[in-house]
Amino acid sequence: MELSKNFNPAEVDSKWYQHWVDRGYFHSEPNDKPAYTVVIPPPNVTGVLHMGHCLNNTIQDILVRRARMQGMNPCWVPGTDHASIATEAKVVAMLRERGIAKSSLTREEFLGYAWEWKEKYGGIILQQLRKMGCSLDWERTSFTMDPAYYESVINVFVDLYEKGKIYRGKRMINWDVRAKTALSDEEVIHKEVNGKMYHIRYKLDIPGDEYITIATVRPETIFGDTAICVHPKDDRYKHLVGKFAFVPMINRRIPIIADDYIDIEFGTGALKVTPAHDINDFNLGQKHGLEVIETLNEDGTMNDAAPMYIGKDRIDVRKIIATDLEASGNLVKLEDYVNQVGFSERTDAIVEPRLSLQWWVDMKKLAAPALEAVMSDEIQFHPAKFKNVYRHWMEGIKDWCISRQLWWGHRIPAWYDEEGNVYVAKSEEEVRTKFPATKGKTLTQDADCLDTWFSSWLWPIEVFKGMSNPNNEEINYYYPTSTLVTAPEIIFFWVARMIMAGEEYMGKIPFKDVYFTGIVRDKQGRKMSKSLGNSPDLLGLIDQYGADAVRFGIMIASPAGNDLLFDESTLEQGRNFNSKLWNAAKLLKMWEPRISNEGSVPEDAAFAMDWFQAKLSATQIEVDGMLKEFRLSEALKTIYGLIWDDYCSWYLEWIKPGFEQNIHVDVYNRSIDFYDTLLQLLHPFMPFITEELHHALKTQTEDLCVKEYEPINKVNEAVLHAGALLKNVISSLRDARNKNQIKPKDLIDLHIQSDNNTTYKTIQNILAKQVNAKSISFTSNAIGSSIVIALEKDKFYIVADQAINTESLKENLLKDLAHQEGFLASVDKKLSNEKFVQNAKPEVLAVEQKKKTDALARIQTIKESLAQL
């Protein structure tokens, strides 16, 4: 197979992806091999691929491909999440554009549009994952609202309700006024906002013209005030406790109460209490038996509690009310104030605390085994620092609000009769069988849907039908899954809850390892987001650089457990690496017509092969260890160096035949095999180019994608060391040539003075070629008018036509000497320290002594060289 001048990813990528899929390499069925199961964190069905997905899925693909090549049976399950609130928002927006209001539709009509939208636009992201080379088992594509999945979610609700772990209760919730739904605490994002602190005076219900002043950032909530609260020890207000005051503008009479919850220092020390619109006020109200007055409508406009502002948005009212209060003389002071405001993760609306009847999951009991699983390392977090974060949350866990006022999702299986009694069962029919009392009554189903995460927490189980068809062959084989790869942002939303569901329904953890990826940020460290517009177009990048280069770029920049600062230059590096790989293969193929089987393998080529074999094995062991610890970025860096430096820069140059010379057949074949092994090692990271080159090297019996790794050879340490020495000698001699202005083309005569001529004799051809020497000879005496290089105990003399730059030589030697003497001094200091000699471990002591001997030998060599100048 002839290799084109350059690598063309566009053609190669799609060709191989199709081939792999056609051959069914990505499809898994239970068999007698060990399973390696990964479930994809299901992207939103509305989603498009962004950098976060790219990182996350590249990591999963690396793990899965490697498992495949290790002879396991990997199963990577794709799918999407119905993402109730995000999807419903998109469908509502789409309908609005078409002039249709959601309120004008029945639930069924709306869901019709939603499914239509899902079929048309949903799952684009899954197509995009193919472009990245992800080896997903497409036959298993799942969706959190597939019929069986849907039913399982409903069954879980019923089951938890019957176990008393789900209840209905009126609580303070986070209200999204735009989506008109409750949000869980985790869906609220707190941001600092510049606002105003309003100091408002309330007239006291005592004789005379006296007032009490409170401070608030939300003046529009005064209409919901049902008390003013002060600290019992606050001398300013002590005398007012038990008296009453009037809410400005509406003149409602409210009590003044005392509670040590109040911070005397904050504001005026007097707090307006609005139980309907603040969680702390609500608790205070409960304690003191205060009335609860709601002032907001569902959409965030004021209700009739605020007669003069009915129908106006609370944010607008906040501005108007200042003027009105000022006019009535009740606004005492206005100051700038920075406070934390909650925003809806989905709609970015300012979240309003609101009292409402919702469904809750009692988390205490569910959390206990899930916490234990992680703390005992039955489930391992990578990096482990997330254990702390997890523990902190799990120990202070609060109940989970799972009802959402949406239509797109799993509808809550609860029915109400006309008296408001609630019946929970999977269908109305079942309700009627289970509860005979409902006979003849009209039942209405709860209008709300379940939180999206109430379905995704079953993901690792239900993608294998572990809920809908318990104990089936697949769930028994694939569960628990092996590794979960996800973003730390959803450790509570998703990871923790999957562990709970796993413990509750399977009696087993859902996965053994959790790898938390970093967050992809831009070069300035900002999180990538649509609003900042700093998110690059991933598909565009793949078109420009090729999928392998993108995978390389994002992985090389992604240290284990850290955020990564995305910079396109790493993609360039990836593209350059593609070229390097391509060109190395071209070089090998160029030798093909000049293969010769005459004679035996030259001694120096034999050395080069032995050395590379040793280097290869040593690196394979190293990479193996790194991957076991999920240090993917380092593993890739190591492979990159092995290919670029050791194979291309050193090995290929060492075995390269001279101009129009032949190459021995054994050397050629061995070099091809080495390269093939390198491609195999790299394949999980860069699947496309490696598969292409694997087939370009020679006729292959199998695809690289499914080629299992051979056992790693034992490392020949002696050869490894000899190779390192050779590299060191070559670099030093080249440096000396450079510094003495000997041009690359100029030939030199090299004299070696060493106790170890045998080693140098084996490699002298390589040495001659690499330092451009026309002769190499061995000597036991110094050579006059030459350039001297001292290396360990050996000396090298370069004889060339050029005038020798004695000064620079001397300078180098003196510099080296100073360094060695400084080093020796530090070693001597240790060795002459009695306490060190007494306390240090014997092997440490031995090392120090060897350091001393070596340093002394080197100093002597340098001094001799200096003397000869």
Next chain:
RNA sequence: GGGAGCAUAGCUCAGUUGGUUUAGAGCACCUCGUUUACACCGAGGGGGUCCGCGGUUCGAACCCGUGUGCUCCCA
């Protein structure tokens, strides 16, 4: 306000239980070089008070304390 983490070369990071050369890599940078794999390249090079201060130790980038700066999570 509570909690967690980080600070090593211009940048991004390694540095395993304190001793393996008075700290390593990749990228960037500088010099030289177009010799038929590759200028998306080759050869070589320079560059660090391991954030400051104090302590423990024979010995500290690593352990402890403290200060400073940054990041994240929770309220």
